Amino acid sequence: MAVRIIFLGPLADMAGKQSVEADAPLDWAGLLDVVGKEVAAQLGEERVNVACGGQVLADKTQLQAKDGDEVALLPPVSGG
Template sequence: MSVTILFLGPLRDLAGEQEREVAAPLDWDGLLEAVGPEIAEQLGEERVNVACKGKVLADKRTLHAEDGDEVALLPPVSGG
């Protein structure tokens, strides 16, 4: 039983990988532990969003991912 964490944009560079498999179920505290302190610090910022099952969470701290789910870490997007 596992959850896939996807690291996007600059978070992928910090993680050194595009995705990581972790044990399911996964909640907010488990996510912070799974990604390590540097990425956890980034996730604490309001501008970084978390999506689960293809939907951006209104409150990322309510994360509850189950077996087979995909959790995407979405850094701020700049545009021009």
């Protein structure tokens, strides 16, 4: 089935889209393959987080998304 990947903020600009679907199950290596080189490079940065099923992962490389899950790619937050 499918996992929905949501690109937020500047990651959506890099990807050129707001979301994409990938085959389930989806692990870290699969996520990097699906999102493209530019976004994958950003995901390697410590300040970029990944959430699965509404929970921010403490270790994003341990991603194990299953059918129906939504994976959100969260860019660094800035503000004042």
